[in-house]
Amino acid sequence: MYAYVVRRTGFLVVTLFFVTVIAFVVTNILPGNVALLILGPNASPASMHALQTQLGLNRPLPVQYLDWVDHLLHGDMGTSLRFDEPVATLIAQKLPRSLLLAVSATLVAVCLSVPLGIYSAVKQNQAPDVAASLFAFVGISVPIFLWGLLGILVFSVWLGWLPTGGYVPPSKDPVGTLTHLVLPAGAMGFALTAYIMRMTRSSMLEVLGTEYVKLARAKGMPRRVVVLRHALRNAIIPVVTVIAFQFSYAFGGVVVLESVFHWPGIGQLTLIAVQSRDIPLIQGCIIVVALIYMLSNLAADLLYAYFDPRIRYGGAA
Amino acid sequence: MATAAETVGRYLPLTARRERFSRFADQFRANTKAKIGFAIVLALVVVAVLAPVIAPYSISKTDISHRTEAPSVQHLFGTDSLGRDVFSRVVMGSRISLYVGFGAISGALLVGTVIGLLAGYLGGMTDELLMRLMDAAMAFPPVLLALTLMVVLGPELNNVVLALAFVYTPYIARVARSAALAERNESYVEAAVARGESNRRIVLAEVLPNCAAPLLVQGSLNVSFAILSEASLSFLGLGAQPPTPSWGLMINTGAGFMETAPWMIIFPGLAIGLTVIGFNMLGDGLRDVLDPKVDTVEA
Numbered sequence: 001m002y003a004y005v006v007r008r009t010g011f012l013v014v015t016l017f018f019v020t021v022i023a024f025v026v027t028n029i030l031p032g033n034v035a036l037l038i039l040g041p042n043a044s045p046a047s048m049h050a051l052q053t054q055l056g057l058n059r060p061l062p063v064q065y066l067d068w069v070d071h072l073l074h075g076d077m078g079t080s081l082r083f084d085e086p087v088a089t090l091i092a093q094k095l096p097r098s099l100l101l102a103v104s105a106t107l108v109a110v111c112l113s114v115p116l117g118i119y120s121a122v123k124q125n126q127a128p129d130v131a132a133s134l135f136a137f138v139g140i141s142v143p144i145f146l147w148g149l150l151g152i153l154v155f156s157v158w159l160g161w162l163p164t165g166g167y168v169p170p171s172k173d174p175v176g177t178l179t180h181l182v183l184p185a186g187a188m189g190f191a192l193t194a195y196i197m198r199m200t201r202s203s204m205l206e207v208l209g210t211e212y213v214k215l216a217r218a219k220g221m222p223r224r225v226v227v228l229r230h231a232l233r234n235a236i237i238p239v240v241t242v243i244a245f246q247f248s249y250a251f252g253g254v255v256v257l258e259s260v261f262h263w264p265g266i267g268q269l270t271l272i273a274v275q276s277r278d279i280p281l282i283q284g285c286i287i288v289v290a291l292i293y294m295l296s297n298l299a300a301d302l303l304y305a306y307f308d309p310r311i312r313y314g315g316a317a
Numbered sequence: 318m319a320t321a322a323e324t325v326g327r328y329l330p331l332t333a334r335r336e337r338f339s340r341f342a343d344q345f346r347a348n349t350k351a352k353i354g355f356a357i358v359l360a361l362v363v364v365a366v367l368a369p370v371i372a373p374y375s376i377s378k379t380d381i382s383h384r385t386e387a388p389s390v391q392h393l394f395g396t397d398s399l400g401r402d403v404f405s406r407v408v409m410g411s412r413i414s415l416y417v418g419f420g421a422i423s424g425a426l427l428v429g430t431v432i433g434l435l436a437g438y439l440g441g442m443t444d445e446l447l448m449r450l451m452d453a454a455m456a457f458p459p460v461l462l463a464l465t466l467m468v469v470l471g472p473e474l475n476n477v478v479l480a481l482a483f484v485y486t487p488y489i490a491r492v493a494r495s496a497a498l499a500e501r502n503e504s505y506v507e508a509a510v511a512r513g514e515s516n517r518r519i520v521l522a523e524v525l526p527n528c529a530a531p532l533l534v535q536g537s538l539n540v541s542f543a544i545l546s547e548a549s550l551s552f553l554g555l556g557a558q559p560p561t562p563s564w565g566l567m568i569n570t571g572a573g574f575m576e577t578a579p580w581m582i583i584f585p586g587l588a589i590g591l592t593v594i595g596f597n598m599l600g601d602g603l604r605d606v607l608d609p610k611v612d613t614v615e616a
Contacts, residue, residue, distance in 0.1 A: 018453030141593040143548045146586040252458025256549050294456045
């Protein structure tokens with residue numbers, strides 16, 4: 001297991017290196033450079049040149065890259081052109097809100113999909129099973145932003161139960177935070193349901209077919225107890241890894257979700273950065289989002305390996 | 318001289334392949350999911366091809382006096398905020414979605430297959446380098462990567478195809494690689510090596526046809542993800558630009574008129590859902606029928 005963890009984490013470092021290269025290259029071939037963005041289109045060539053020298057923009061790209069990575073490693077992501085604030089400060093302020101959103105969405109998905117998956121497995125190939133998989137299929141087939149908009153339409157516009165969007169900090173009004181969270185987390189959670197449900201169902205089916213479950217039933221234990229106490233405990237293992245993967249998916253989707261609900265998290269920050277071509281902010285956002293996405297995938301992989309000795313000892317990743 | 322090895326290498330597989338295909342066709346017909354998926358996709362293609370005939374109104378002609386009208390006999394899906402017929406726009410929009418879905422995934426299949434086959438067949442350093450690069454591309458959430466690329470390329474429909482082809486290439490490459498790895502040690506490859514065939518010929522003529530099944534499944538599943546991604550990008554304003562009748566873009570515009578004209582988002586939304594369900598069912602059905610190992614990927 002130890003060797004696997006080291007190997008897999010090593011991969012992460014290598015991948016992270018490539019990620020920084022991609023982020024740097026992509027943002028540096030952007031039409032229009034930073035100096036132009038700061039000074040505006042009417043700047044004189046002399047002042048452009050002066051600023052470029054000041055910012056070190058006329059150095060060779062590899063040198064700029066190394067310098068940039070050096071700053072990154074010291075926690076310095078530069079200054080946002082649009083907000084005139086350190087990128088790190090902006091991200092630190094917005095990131096927790098996005099994490100709150102992604103965690104809540106995953107929770108919603110788990111609460112929906114695990115019971116549904118169990119029920120589907122118990123009623124295999126019967127009407128409730130078919131209905132549940134249809135429900136999940138529809139969930140993944142419709143874009144998240146549409147679920148969000150439909151949620152707003154029904155629960156905010158028609159019924160008037162929930163706010164249409166926005167964010168209230170929990171320190172100010174925890175109930176307000178919750179009511180603002182319901183719709184976005186629900187929309188994303190619904191979209192995540194399918195995979196977790198599918199996994200729960202097939203894992204449960206496998207366990208329900210084992211000898212010890214049959215024995216427990218043969219001994220006259222009530223079905224309910226066997227399913228929930230004996231089978232579920234063993235079936236839940238692969239489900240946990242899928243949940244970790246789904247969290248990373250939820251986090252990857254915050255850009256779209258936050259734009260629908262005006263949730264001021266890192267997704268919306270990324271979008272603002274992109275729209276205003278704020279290069280340092282774009283770089284900072286994509287690296288932080290990619291890092292968290294990678295870390296949650298790493299966690300999922302490690303959990304998977306922890307539960308599946310074949311991977312742990314086989315050494316193959 | 319026609320050796321036994323050549324017979325095995327050339328003639329037998331041909332009949333075997335034909336047999337395999339008829340078995341495939343039988344299984345496909347027996348699989349409900351595959352059939353429904355195929356029917357939906359086929360219907361969509363027909364609608365897209367005949368779109369100008371089906372659409373009763375011009376998609377760009379605005380008519381302010383008839384804006385945000387509720388669905389009626391004249392306007393089945395109602396009219397939008399500029400008085401355009403939503404039904405006509407949804408019908409024409411099928412062309413955009415299919416163009417992006419098929420276009421992006423064809424590109425990804427082309428590049429991803431080459432990368433994956435090279436990595437899997439050659440192994441060693443080539444494999445390591447190529448696959449670490451693919452890992453890096455997959456370390457970004459797909460929509461975020463597409464979004465970043467769109468900033469560089471500029472918001473335009475053809476650039477969406479390009480960006481999404483790039484985003485989905487690693488997923489194809491992974492599948493192609495593992496398929497090639499599995500085939501590399503098969504006896505028919507050894508036979509080809511023994512015949513003295515070049516690496517290029519072996520990869521293209523022997524290994525590739527045998528990797529087709531997993532690639533087909535991954536490809537058809539990825540079409541649905543590409544269509545979803547296009548909708549997301551256009552919704553964010555970074556994909557197709559007005560007045561293109563992209564479903565995502567229509568929903569973007571409709572979001573502002575949700576209270577008065579919910580049909581502006583509901584019908585394009587239904588169209589996206591139906592399309593994605595079609596490709597997902599087709600992919601799922603193909604997977605059941607062909608039973609290859611496929612990576613799961615997110616939209």
